[in-house]
Amino acid sequence: MAARMNTLSLLNPSHVSLRPRDYRFSHRPLRFYTSPNPNRGALFCTCSTTNGESFVLTTPLYYVNAPPHMGSAYTTIAADAIARFQRLLGKKVIFITGTDEHGEKIAAAAMAQGSIPLDHCNLISQAYKTLWKDLDISYDKFIRTTDSKHEAIVKEFYSRVLAKGDIYQADYEGLYCVNCEEYKDEKELLENNCCPVHLKPCDSRKEENYFFALSKYQKSLEEALNKNPNFVQPSFRLNEVQSWVKGGLRDFSISRASVDWGIPIPNDRSQTIYVWFDALLGYISALSDEQEQPDLLNAVSSGWPAALHLIGKDILRFHAVYWPAMLMSAGLSLPKMVFGHGFLTKDGMKMGKSLGNTLEPNELVHRFGTDAVRYFFLREVEFGSDGDYSEERFINIVNAHLANTIGNLLNRTLGLLKKNCQSTLVVDSTTAAEGNEFKDNVEKLVDKARMHYENLSLSSACEAVLEIGNVGNFYMDERAPWSLFKQGGTASEAAAKDLVIILETARIIAIALLPVTPSLSWRIYEQLGYSRDQFDAATWVSFFFHTDASTTHHQHLMGDTKWGGLKGGQVMAQPKPVFARIENQTEDVDKGVAVGKTMKSKGKKMKQAQQVAGA
Ligand SMILES: Nc1ncnc2c1ncn2[C@@H]1O[C@H](COP(=O)(O)OP(=O)(O)OP(=O)(O)O)[C@@H](O)[C@H]1O
Numbered sequence: 001m002a003a004r005m006n007t008l009s010l011l012n013p014s015h016v017s018l019r020p021r022d023y024r025f026s027h028r029p030l031r032f033y034t035s036p037n038p039n040r041g042a043l044f045c046t047c048s049t050t051n052g053e054s055f056v057l058t059t060p061l062y063y064v065n066a067p068p069h070m071g072s073a074y075t076t077i078a079a080d081a082i083a084r085f086q087r088l089l090g091k092k093v094i095f096i097t098g099t100d101e102h103g104e105k106i107a108a109a110a111m112a113q114g115s116i117p118l119d120h121c122n123l124i125s126q127a128y129k130t131l132w133k134d135l136d137i138s139y140d141k142f143i144r145t146t147d148s149k150h151e152a153i154v155k156e157f158y159s160r161v162l163a164k165g166d167i168y169q170a171d172y173e174g175l176y177c178v179n180c181e182e183y184k185d186e187k188e189l190l191e192n193n194c195c196p197v198h199l200k201p202c203d204s205r206k207e208e209n210y211f212f213a214l215s216k217y218q219k220s221l222e223e224a225l226n227k228n229p230n231f232v233q234p235s236f237r238l239n240e241v242q243s244w245v246k247g248g249l250r251d252f253s254i255s256r257a258s259v260d261w262g263i264p265i266p267n268d269r270s271q272t273i274y275v276w277f278d279a280l281l282g283y284i285s286a287l288s289d290e291q292e293q294p295d296l297l298n299a300v301s302s303g304w305p306a307a308l309h310l311i312g313k314d315i316l317r318f319h320a321v322y323w324p325a326m327l328m329s330a331g332l333s334l335p336k337m338v339f340g341h342g343f344l345t346k347d348g349m350k351m352g353k354s355l356g357n358t359l360e361p362n363e364l365v366h367r368f369g370t371d372a373v374r375y376f377f378l379r380e381v382e383f384g385s386d387g388d389y390s391e392e393r394f395i396n397i398v399n400a401h402l403a404n405t406i407g408n409l410l411n412r413t414l415g416l417l418k419k420n421c422q423s424t425l426v427v428d429s430t431t432a433a434e435g436n437e438f439k440d441n442v443e444k445l446v447d448k449a450r451m452h453y454e455n456l457s458l459s460s461a462c463e464a465v466l467e468i469g470n471v472g473n474f475y476m477d478e479r480a481p482w483s484l485f486k487q488g489g490t491a492s493e494a495a496a497k498d499l500v501i502i503l504e505t506a507r508i509i510a511i512a513l514l515p516v517t518p519s520l521s522w523r524i525y526e527q528l529g530y531s532r533d534q535f536d537a538a539t540w541v542s543f544f545f546h547t548d549a550s551t552t553h554h555q556h557l558m559g560d561t562k563w564g565g566l567k568g569g570q571v572m573a574q575p576k577p578v579f580a581r582i583e584n585q586t587e588d589v590d591k592g593v594a595v596g597k598t599m600k601s602k603g604k605k606m607k608q609a610q611q612v613a614g615a
C-alpha cells in the first residue's frame with residue numbers, strides 16, 4: 001500500500017534587572033543581572049517600551065470550552081519567542097497568558113461532561129498550564145477569569161464606565177453565535193444564518209441587556225487609528241479595522257440575562273457580565289500583585305499599557321475596536337500594538353475547538369520534542385499569514401534545519417576536536433578569527449536576525465539564523481580541516497583554529513535561536529562545555545548588546561552574540577547529537593494527528609463555506 005502522504009504545504013506562505021530562565025519551574029533563587037548597556041534595547045525595538053518600563057505582552061485568554069490545541073499553542077509559542085527575545089534585549093518582560101472561563105459555552109461544556117463549571121474550568125485551565133510547561137513557555141503571569149482579583153477589577157472597571165455614562169439598559173434582538181459568544185450582523189452570516197467561523201446556525205435572541213456606548217467612541221477611535229498606524233499589525237489588517245470603524249460603530253450588549261456562569265453586574269444580580277467585557281480585563285488584572293489590594297490603580301501601575309497583544313485574526317475586532325473604546329471610557333491608556341496572526345489550518349480550514357479539527361500539540365511534543373514543534377511552526381508559517389500543517393514537511397524541515405544544518409555541524413566539529421585536540425580549544429575565538437571575514441558575515445547575519453525578531457518576522461529571523469549554519473557548513477567544507485590535520489605542522493594549527501571558529505559560530509547560533517528553541521540552545525551550550533548556570537547567566541543578559549568583552553561584566557558576556565565568547569583552553573563535552581533526526585513513519589504519523597470525524601466527511605463543504613465567508 002502506498003504510504004499515505006500528506007501533501008503538507010503552507011498555504012501562504014535601562015537599566016534593568018533580569019530573571020533567570022524558567023524560574024517558575026525551578027526553585028532556584030532569583031538572581032539579578034544588570035545590563036551592560038542600558039540604552040541599546042530601546043534603540044532597536046519597534047514595539048518597544050521606553051527605558052526602564054516593563055514590556056508587557058499577552059496571548060489571548062483561551063476559552064476553556066475544550067483543552068488546548070495546536071492553534072492555541074501557536075499563539076503562545078510565538079508570544080514566548082517574542083518574550084524571550086525582549087528579555088535578551090535587556091527588557092523587563094511581563095508575559096501574560098491565561099484562561100477565559102465564564103459564559104454560556106463553558107457552562108454547557110461542563111454540563112456535557114457531567115461536571116460543574118468551576119471543576120470543569122480547573123481541569124481545562126490546568127491542561128493549558130501543563131501544555132505550556134511542555135512547550136517551554138516562560139510566562140510570568142497566568143490569569144484565570146475566575147480568580148477573585150479579576151472579578152474585583154472587572155467590577156471596578158464596569159463601575160468606572162457606568163460613572164462615565166457609557167452604560168445603559170435596552171432591549172436587544174439579534175442572531176447570536178454561542179461559539180463566538182457574539183451577536184452577528186445578518187449580512188455576515190452564511191445560508192440558514194450560519195456563523196462563517198463555526199458553520200452552525202445562530203440563535204435568534206431577545207433580551208433586555210446593559211449596553212456599552214461604543215458609538216460614542218467612533219471619532220476617538222478613528223483618530224487613534226490614524227495617529228498610530230502601527231497599532232494594528234500586520235499593516236494589512238489595519239485596513240480591515242478601519243473599515244469596521246468607518247462602517248459605523250454600534251453599541252454592544254455587555255450583559256446576559258440568561259447566563260448564570262459569569263460575574264454578576266454590580267447592583268443587578270439578575271444579569272452577568274458578557275464574557276468579552278470580562279475577559280479583556282484579564283490583561284490588566286493579571287498585572288495586579290497577589291499581595292496588594294486588587295484594584296485598577298494597583299494593577300495599572302504594574303506595567304499597563306501592554307506593549308503587545310498577540311492574537312489570532314478571529315478576535316481582532318474585540319481587541320482593536322471594542323477594547324480600545326472600553327479603555328478610553330475608563331480613562332486608561334491603550335495598548336501599543338495588537339498583532340493579529342493568521343490561522344493554522346487543517347485541510348485548508350481553521351483549526352478550532354468548536355469544529356474539532358484540531359492538531360494535538362501534546363502528541364507532537366511527545367513524538368518530536370518541544371524544539372521541533374516550536375521551530376517548525378515559527379519557521380514555516382510566515383507570521384501573520386495562514387499556514388496548513390503537513391507532517392511530511394514538518395519532518396523534512398526539522399531534520400534539514402535542526403538535525404543537519406545545526407546539529408551535524410556542531411557534532412562533526414566536536415568529533416574532529418576530540419580526535420585532534422583532546423576536545424580543547426587551542427586559542428580564543430577572537431584570535432582564531434583575526435582577519436577572517438567569515439566572522440563579519442556571521443555578525444551581519446545576527447544583525448539581520450535581530451532586525452527580524454524586532455519586526456516580529458519570526459520566520460525570517462529563523463531563516464537568518466539558519467543561514468549562519470549554512471555559512472558555517474560551507475566554511476567547514478571549504479577549509480576541510482580533517483585533511484589539514486593530516487598534513488601536520490602549520491596546516492594542522494590552522495585546522496585547530498578553524499574548529500574554534502565553527503564552535504564559536506555554533507555558540508552564536510545557540511543564542512540567536514534561543515527565543516525559538518530554548519532547550520536546543522542549552523544543549524548546544526552544554527556541548528560547548530558550559531554549565532547550566534553559565535548558560536542562564538549568558539542568556540539572561542542582553543546578548544544583542546555588542547559589548548566589549550573586557551568590561552567588568554565579563555561573566556555575562558558568554559551569551560553575547562558578539563564574536564569572542566569561546567576562550568582558549570575551554571574543554572568541550574563528549575560529542576553527542578543535540579537534535580536527533582526524526583524518522584519518517586508516515587503511517588504512524590497520521591494516527592498521531594487527531595482529525596475530527598465530522599471534518600473529514602464534511603471537509604470540502606465547510607472549506608468552501610469558510611472561504612466564502614473569508615474566515
Ligand atoms: N487555528 C488556529 N490558528 C491559529 N491560532 C489559533 C487557532 N485556533 C485558535 N487560535 C488561537 O486561539 C485564539 C482563540 O482562542 P479560543 O480559546 O477561542 O480557541 P478556538 O479553538 O479558536 O475556539 P473555537 O473553535 O471554539 O472558536 C485565537 O485568537 C488564536 O490566538
Ligand SMILES: [Zn+2]
Nearest residue numbers: 177180195198
Ligand atoms: Zn461563531
